[in-house]
Amino acid sequence: MTTKQFIAKFISENRNLSVATVDQKGRPAVRVFQVMKVDEDRLYFATTTEKVVYKQMKMNPNIEVLAYANNVSVRVKGKVSFNLATEIKREIFDSNKILKFLYKTFDNNILTYFSLDLTEGEVFDLNHMPPKREFL
Numbered sequence: 006m007t008t009k010q011f012i013a014k015f016i017s018e019n020r021n022l023s024v025a026t027v028d029q030k031g032r033p034a035v036r037v038f039q040v041m042k043v044d045e046d047r048l049y050f051a052t053t054t055e056k057v058v059y060k061q062m063k064m065n066p067n068i069e070v071l072a073y074a075n076n077v078s079v080r081v082k083g084k085v086s087f088n089l090a091t092e093i094k095r096e097i098f099d100s101n102k103i104l105k106f107l108y109k110t111f112d113n114n115i116l117t118y119f120s121l122d123l124t125e126g127e128v129f130d131l132n133h134m135p136p137k138r139e140f141l
Contacts, residue, residue, distance in 0.1 A: 008139045009123055010045065015079050016072050017043040023071040024050075026061040034061060038070070041097040041104075041118075048081065048121045049089070051097055051104060055115060063087075068121065081126035081141075085119045094118045 006014070016022065017040075024038045036058060042049035048070065052059050062068060062085050069082035097118055098104050098111030108116050123141065130137040 008126075008128060008141055011128060011139075012079050012081065012123055012126055012141065013043050013045055015074075015077065015128075016040055016048060016070075016081075019072045019074045019079075021072075024058070025069045025071075026058055027065045027067065028057075028061055029064065034058070040070075041101055042093070046123055048123065049093065049097055049118065050120070051101070051116060051118050053115045054117050059117060062119065070121065076131040078129045079126065080129075081121060081123060083122050083125050085121055087117060087119050089118045089120060093120075 020040045022038050022040055023035050025033050025035045028034045034057075038050055038052075040048050041051050066084040066086075067082070068085055069080060072079045091112070095111050098108075098116075104111075104116070126141040128137070128139045
């Protein structure tokens with residue numbers, strides 16, 4: 006299994022991620038997101054245009070995400086993209102109960118979707134001595 010495949014599998018099994026953005030004063034801002042979809046090349050998320058995190062990502066699209074479980078941490082960083090295909094947005098919406106509960110349709114004016122490419126990241130595994138570290 007490649008490092009990229011491991012990262013995609015690990016995140017799909019550990020969907021609650023810490024997401025770091027940068028606020029308007031250049032300070033880090035971290036919150037928990039649930040990844041909505043994972044494929045071999047990309048992570049997909051949903052948020053609303055009313056949230057501070059959306060405004061931060063529009064101002065500075067560079068983010069880093071962190072997943073952790075069983076002494077293994079996985080980090081992925083890069084620039085988010087808000088340009089998702091309609092089919093992907095619909096799939097994310099249809100497969101998530103909370104989105105369906107909160108919003109009537111997948112393409113309303115408040116709900117927005119973004120992705121992060123799996124091109125830069127790291128796996129740090131403390132289950133080995135010395136710890137195992139791999140990079141994308």
